C-alpha cells in the first residue's frame with residue numbers, strides 16, 4: 519500500500535526552511551486569489567450567479583491550491599480558502 523492509497527500526505531524532500539518557504543508561496547498565491555473585491559465588483563453585481571465568472575474562478579483556483587497544499591502536508595486539513603472566502607462574503611453556493 520503506497521501513500522496515495524492510504525491518503526497520507528506526500529513527503530517532500532525539503533529542509534524545514536524550504537518547507538516554510540513553500541508554505542509562504544502557497545499563502546501568497548491564496549492572497550492573489552481570495553483577497554479581491556468579491557462580491558463588490560460590477561460584474562459580480564450583474565452576474566446571474568453569486569459571483570462573476572472571474573471571481574468564481576479565482577475562488578475555485580484558491581480551493582485547488584489549498585487542496586494541493588494539504589496533500590503535500592504543508593497545511594492541516596480544514597475549510598478551504600476559496601470556500602471560506604465565499605462564506606465570508608455571503609456568496610456560498
Ligand SMILES: [Zn+2]
Pocket residue numbers: 556557559560561562563569570571572573
Ligand atoms: Zn466579480
